[in-house]
Amino acid sequence: xxxxxxxxxxxxxxxxxxxxxxxxxxxxxxxxxxxxxxxxxxxxxxxxxxxxxxxxxxxxxxxxxxxxxxxxxxxxxxxxxxxxxxxxxxxxxxxxxxxxxxxxxxxxxxxxxxxxxxxxxxxxxxxxxxxxxxxxxxxxxxxxxxxxxxxxxxxxxxxxxxxxxxxxxxxxxxxxxxxxxxxxxxxxxxxxxxxx
Numbered sequence: 001x002x003x004x005x006x007x008x009x010x011x012x013x014x015x016x017x018x019x020x021x022x023x024x025x026x027x028x029x030x031x032x033x034x035x036x037x038x039x040x041x042x043x044x045x046x047x048x049x050x051x052x053x054x055x056x057x058x059x060x061x062x063x064x065x066x067x068x069x070x071x072x073x074x075x076x077x078x079x080x081x082x083x084x085x086x087x088x089x090x091x092x093x094x095x096x097x098x099x100x101x102x103x104x105x106x107x108x109x110x111x112x113x114x115x116x117x118x119x120x121x122x123x124x125x126x127x128x129x130x131x132x133x134x135x136x137x138x139x140x141x142x143x144x145x146x147x148x149x150x151x152x153x154x155x156x157x158x159x160x161x162x163x164x165x166x167x168x169x170x171x172x173x174x175x176x177x178x179x180x181x182x183x184x185x186x187x188x189x190x191x192x193x194x195x196x
Contacts, residue, residue, distance in 0.1 A: 003168045007038035016041045023048040027055060028084055029173045033161075036170055051157075060143075060150045063092040064117045067102070067110075068151060069158050071121040074103050077191035078162035083176050087183035096184030113142050117151070124155040 009020050020038060024031040037043045066089040073081035089099050098109030102118060110118060116138055123131045139148050
């Protein structure tokens with residue numbers, strides 16, 4: 001259980017209910033997360049609404065999005081996000097051994113663009129103020145400016161979610177770890193849960 005109480009869908013304003021429901025079901029099994037966010041309906045409306053809108057538009061290929069999210073979540077050791085996004089990355093064609101070792105400099109299974117997205121995710125997460133212009137030259141060879149902005153947004157937002165989830169100790173939904181293991185992920189990939 002999270003460090004705050006759950007807010008069920010019937011307790012949020014009517015204009016937020018469709019976003020709450022869709023985020024908990026269509027975006028992924030994120031019911032425990034939306035129940036906590038629902039303490040601030042405006043956050044559900046605007047943050048989760050933004051994610052749903054970006055998903056609908058699909059400007060950034062899902063493979064690169066998931067590489068970024070798994071990379072950031074592993075750097076920040078967010079058990080919740082690693083468990084939720086590892087199967088999605090495997091579904092995008094990366095072998096389980098690649099997802100398990102994605103932070104390794106010579107990680108096998110990443111092509112040139114995959115590696116660029118992984119490296120950019122590390123830079124934005126750990127050294128954002130020191131990113132060299134060369135990184136953007138490389139990104140421009142493969143992505144539009146719109147895609148670069150979204151990639152940067154999603155990397156930074158993932159770091160926000162990692163901190164939010166862990167600070168409030170949002171619990172894993174039933175079946176998420178089982179799904180990760182079934183997809184080829186391993187328990188060893190999951191950071192240790194915070195001590196009670």
